[in-house]
Amino acid sequence: MAGYKSTFIVFCFVLIIFSSFKFIAIAQVTWIPFERYSGRFSSSKQNTMEAQLVKTDTLFVEDARLMRIKFSEVNLGMNSYLSIESPNKGYAQKLVSNSIRQWKNYTAVLPDNTLLVKLFVGSGDREVFYKMKELMVVKKVWQPVESVCGQDDRISFNHKAVGRIVFDYLSPPCTAWILPDGRLATAGHCIEDILNAQQPVVVEFNVPLSDTNGNMQPANPVDQYVINESLTTTQDYQNQGVGNDWGIFTVFPNSNTGLMPKKAQNEYFHIKREKNLSQLRIIGYGEDLEIGNKTKNHTQQQALGSSFSSSNDAILLYDVDTENGNSGSPVIDAKSGFVVGVHNEGGCLGGGKNKGTSFFQSSFWNSIGIVSVEVEQLLSDQQSRVGQIGHWNGSFFADSSFHHVFNFKIGSQQVLRADTNVYFDEKYHDWNGEPDVRNPHQFSITGDFPSRLVSQFWPTKFGIEIKNSFISLGNLDLGDDVVYFSDPWLRDSIDVAHGNFPINRGRYAKMKLRPSPFRPDLATSYNGDVYQGVFLDQNETFDPNLPIYSVRAQADTSFTFHGQSIPFHFVGWEGDNVQFQYPNQTETAVVFKQDGAEARALYK
Template identity: 35%
Template sequence: MCLPLLNWGQTGGLPQHIKASSLTLRAGDNIGKSSAQVITKTISEKDAIWLRLFFKDVNLGVNSTLTITSKLDGAKQILTTSNIKDWKNSSAYFNGDSVILELSIAPGETAIGLDVMELAVGDPSLQIKSQCGSVDDRVDSNDAAIGRIVPIGCTGWIITNGKLVTAGHCVSSRAEIIEFNVPKSNPDRTIVHPGPEDQYPIGNFVTPYTNQPSQANDWAVFTASANSLTGQTPIQAQGKSFNVVQSAPGNNITITGFGTDTGIDNQTQQIHTGPLSSVTNTFVRYRTDTTGGNSGSPIIDTATGNAIGVHAYGGCTGSGGSNSGERATIPAFWDAMGLDGGGNPPTDECTGDVSSFPFSESFESNLGQWKQATSGDDINWTRNSGGTPSNGTGPSAANDGSTYLYVEASGNGTGYPNKRAILNSPCLDFGSLTSPKLTFQYHMVGSAIESLAVEARTNNTGNWVSVFNRTGAQGSDWNAADVDLSSYAGEASVQLRFNAVTGDGGQGWQSDIAIDAVAIQNGTGNPDPSCPTLNFNDFQINAYANQDSSGNNSSVVSGGSGLSLSNNTWKYITLNYNVTANTVLEFDFSSSAEGEIHAVGFDDDNALTANRYFKVHGTQNYGVTNYDDYTSGTKKYTIPVGNFYTGNMNQLVFINDNDAGSGNTSIFSNVKIYEGSCGQSATAESLISALESVTPILGDESENSLLNTRIHPNPAKSRFSIYINDYVKGNINATFYSVLGRKVGQKELKPGVNIVSAQSLSLGKGIYLIRIDSEDGLSTQKLIIN
């Protein structure tokens, strides 16, 4: 009997050394109860490729924070009491040899501080590569579901339920991180880390390998905490996952991962496809190129794109052998992934054959032809009339008739946290439909609302595909959903499912989610439901990005149908909406005086994205300016947003930018968002085509408050002033350079007038460049000293 070649685990650990540190950041004893304090220190390690910090004796109180900034590329991470636990008292990876630590101590908080006990210091790498055959056939790849695990130097990947998979020998109790959207390495092979927004601390993991190391046990399933900057988990941020199946693969195997290499390709994502060598119920072997760092990569059946296991071992040579990994058929491995009922489930297949439409259900007597899932979820949907048992969550009554369905989130460990409820449709025959669609009412209110999704698949096989998704509270009223299913037109067997997840944390019981009035019909049949006006009383009005001035500068008017903004004001409401090619934004606008920017638009983060804001008035050439034609009175705007951009958004932003600070009030009222038809019998496509389809005209001015920075007098002799706009946010730092680029001084500034002594900075006669940095941007000024 021939035995396979002895294999070796394919890790590619980051070259590094650990160095003890005695750096301490602690609050002063004399800080006043109403005073804040900021302590700034710098850590530098000569010739380090990257740095990572490990802390002890941490106390960040309730509102105090630690901000870490790379001096090389400006990447930031903000740590708090809650998220530093997820990071196991460690930081993200920061490129370069120096980082700035800023401990911000909130007023009234005492004994705040921490110690830096160790530094992980990135070293140059001297490793070489190996692969099947004489030629390395891997090429660049950018699969969003696959990440790099550091410092061990492995690969991990997301599966359909949000969990992650890697090899068993790739996990340990030491704080590890999985990185996505990894950039190319440096020419000398030293790796470059993505920003902290793409790094996730690895949490719990399940693997038998640590107690019983063997090739059959070399798999691991793990979780990753939400990112400390974006608040998103890997599957939410990346928007992609692998469907894992237990079926045997075809003739070719694809491996995608972060193997070692030469130059800029070292430990960056690469892919190769090679022939299958053999397959058993435990192992799969293949002649596909892999190197150190590929451990944990998904084993992909090239014919289907499904993952069938996890790569763990190298064994290829130029003349024979094979690389190998563990199949998903290993019972403990499959159970740990928790995929029964998800991905490619063998159960909960749809039955029946609904071919007469409209097909509607309001759950007045029972579930009708809809069924509770028998696997893959934790709790069931419940029929109810009137309010739900829990205060502060759930509807007060049905939307249609007297009964609705909802998910009861009460009960720590039973109703929450993160408990899933799935409701499956019967088989739907869309063979005669040209534009099928799903309409329903949904209700999501509570302090810990998680998510509601509608997913679809065909012929009882393949991935569940999300066709509708809402996350977070959606107001106190029932909301109408109109879901386009035209991509499934002509399909003889389509199944839909409602997939709800309850909330997390101590208030997780406040996450009841309800549905009612579910209907499936052809899009050219009954008219779409009317599009209601937003009621601003149903939303919290939030300060947006770093642009909103302090004070009570917004109010809800006209019984909830309008939002009034005064002075220098940027606000947003949380509104999860999938902007499609047919999405229309309609509103009335009026303003008492012209400021710099009056605009509205969608966004998906809390940072400025100028090409998403539709400017209707103002002196500044900023944003999408196609509709910049307001003069006076109240004017109605109907903007085909889908002509300009599409995608999943979670904020609706309202702008009344007036850096002068006061003197104008703008009102956005009767705001409607709809998919083209808005209660009319015509199709969304025909109505959207009737609106003006134009090329975006983008303004060429940045919303950078530092643009108004002034130096006086200039030229100066011994003293001069630097004026900073009052609305610049955060820390403001000025760095002085000679005309030859040598750094000669640094000074912290504040909004308003800053008096500077040339003598205190040792500035002699000459010409200098001043680089001024803040959260609002960057400004470079020239200074002449006579």
Template identity: 40%
Template sequence: MIFSGNASKRAGLFILLMIGACLPFMTFAQTAEIPSRSEPYLLNSGEFSSNPGATQPYVAYSGLVEVAGVPWMRLNFLDANLGSNSYLIITSLQDGAWQRLDAISLAQWSNTSAYFNGDAVEIALHVAPGDQNVFVMVDEVTVGEWAQNAPIESQCGPTDDRLPSDDPRSGRIVPIGCTGWIITNGKYLTAGHCSTGSAQVLEFNVPLSTSSGTIQHPGPEDQYAIDQTSFQSTNGGVGNDWGVYNTFPNSVTGLTAIQAQGAAFWLVQDYSPVDIRITGYGVEFNDPEWNQIQQTHVGPNTGSSSNTMRYQTDTEGGNSGSPVIDEATGFAVGIHTHGGCSTSGTGNNSGTSTFHPAFWAAADILSSLAPASPDSLTAYSDYTTPNSMLLTWQDPVTLLNGDPLSPDSFSVEISRDGAVIDTVSGGIAQYVDVGLVDGTEYAYEIFAFMNSSGFGSPKASASWIAGGSPIPNPPTAFSVAGSQQEVTVSWVNPAQNVDGTPLDDLAGVNLFQNGVLVETFLRSGADSARTDTATYTPAAPGYYAWHITVVDNESAQNESASSDTVDTPLSLPVFDAFADPGDPNPGLWVNTNT
């Protein structure tokens, strides 16, 4: 960050100092609406269509809009038809700054132009091939007023110690006269009481004001129309005053502000900064050329807590919405919203802390600057590793916003049963947890976090039993042959436990007759996965329902679920000799129709 200007400003007017010293402690919002007025102005280009066979746009109309003697202007369009590809070029006669507006960007600018310095602009209508009945109509011009002195509002002590600065992350919101700024996910922040219909344009690289203190505008390439539908905000007083919003891409460059400025604030939650810097666009009464340009000052944190940041850092009207900056790190920890300092040195200025839950959620900083979640987490252990667990996963390759992520920029934290056990670097994607108890189920969670900021991904979870599940899968392909006196049962022994781990300790197969265990056929681990058979003679011949389960060799045996249930086959006598039925006798059947 670069700072310039005098080492210390002149003190304000003595009478204002005395008044400020006598005022009781109070807080107030700090907007400074840009002085302006509306002037009726009629301009109608008439309708134009593309020339037959044209391959390039042509200038169908140009006109001059002039309001003599004003410091700046902005056009308001009553109506326009710019077809599919036609456009306007509006150029300031004072400094040559220009803006291109097509049908899309004109709608984004709510049928207005950017701000132009000077009292006259040229408007040129370019008609593109294929477009018909193209026209533009201007019915009003918003023009600037020449500046007047502004009162001292929230100066912390007898001198205003703010100095001009050039932080590319901070901009001026007009016409409401507030400060807005970029955060690293490309969203923009300001005060809630600035989040109104008068927050229309966000300007960066703001030039000096005139020698009288009248503001001047940057070129349209540094002006961004604010998306009025994007505002999420609350205007609820100290500690409950915040706004989050978006802007449209620039109508000249096509870039977003974060792309053009190449900088943004990290937004973090922290009450502890020793010193607080405020950088914004407050009014100025000592050096007119500094009026509502970017200025900055640093002062002490006076005890921030809950949803409120408190500090003795100089601000003025127009500073509302400024970032509350930790001087040590450059990170933003809140939004400046209210003045409360006095020229006597009492009181403090205030802002909304990033600990405000709704503000923090709306800023949504983690969802775009954190890594995507690790994928396909598995935990595995079987009889060969009864006291350890192998965790494997796929590392994230992007941030949550889709930007690429390199393995050396993040790490993965691993927790077991809610307690952190280790951290591994990106690119490893596996971990062996040791010292476990055979047969105990463990729950694991992992998440990736940025090494630079600590922002973390959503968590991935998995659970597994050390040594694998002790419960065998049930036997399959169960069938019964034989008779009431003796049955032969057949099946396929399981090869795995219910979690897919190998079954190494098969010990037997239980046979159930009408739901009662009647026999156990002893088996061993070598019989796993084999097709098997056994014969059983019931104590009393008869027809029964049969099913089987398998058990392991643990001291407290683990038993599988049951197989399908199959009945004893029927063994009925077959008679195929019948008496001669004799000749047919149709008279035995009488049909009656009624």
């Protein structure tokens, strides 16, 4: 099937608008009636599924810098497609039946004065055609300035998770950023602008520099995504002013690659609620019409500044530089790199502060429904990280490094496993100081769940000894006597719900019968139980709500000595470098004070 070409040279008038803003804004754009019909093409079933080029239209506007086509009707069947190409830039957008509907019969905006419209007809498709209706031609655009706090400290940046929301390349854009689950966040007033737009609104990543006059240039079509307005409801945004100006939205897959932004960019932001903020970063697409360097205008830039306290936790105040186009930008805690809210509006020009909505706005936080949790595994110096952290994925524990950020759904149950090995004579002790020291450990994820979890290791000692002492025998070791010991960290049970992984019992530890003298050292196995040492000064106040070691002696018993069974009576507990809660009772909690400590059950 031979394709054919046609060329149209378009003549258009220029619309010039003068603005009353502080800075003059000049826009040159027009929509030109441009009715062109491709004709109808059909293809019989073929051995190859590769679509065949049947028609090429060339559109040329001499002084255009941006162009976009609107179709009145399109039928692309099951296997046919359109390729809209800008030959001078090398960009191309592929549109199939589904994606042309998502784009509302528009093409992407392409940076060229020439467009090639190519129609490819696929095997078995009938009556394939298109009808062009209008052609958008953009000449030039300058925008008014918003606010900078003193000297402009913004620098060019390239964070792959921050995109530009483009309405028509004439109006100021907004900024959006990728959430952990792949949705995007921005300001609520930007969402209302999206819903009120007549054309499809796109989010674009990997944005190029503007031209030397500061005119925005479109990203490559492989980096443009149409916003899915049908999934944006009043549950997904609020536009009630600073402190309640937020929005969450989704996009359609890219029409060329089929990918969503999180997959294509391979990047996203972690989020948290945080009041104790010092330095903040903001990344976005604000205006920048610096004389001699207008190519940065509405391209991605980053600025750093200070956070200021607010009487309303839902409002963020800061002197980070922003401009028109920064609305929706992520407000980032410079220390952790976590996002803490979205930028709403400027205020520095009036002597105030720039402002945003924080995640303490409950409707915003609940709509996101995700908690980012930074998990670390630390030695007692609170600096050294060791081992691995396991996360139960429903089938097995997937191991991560000793420092990892997880994104948990609010309302979910999550199970984490600390490393069970000994590192530098230290072993697992607790999660965030919780009294429940069982490992693996189950966490209930709530909206106020902490943004940081630490699997804490503490020094463990291997020289502790527990034994019986027979006063009348001069403390002679009988060889067949026993003691009992309870260790909250002994992994002597099985977690059936999570892969039959060994688990310790915490405060519910069992008394275990052990030969006297007994040493819970690093590696000795007692019928499969390995203690890996004990902690010193564990629960010195004998708090019943905290884990603690316990010992138990037999009350009245008899032991064989020189072939004779001799009765013995328990007197009490004594020892060296140990502290007993109830030294006169057969069973008592015990605190070991020093390596080499010895606990003795006295008999006479």
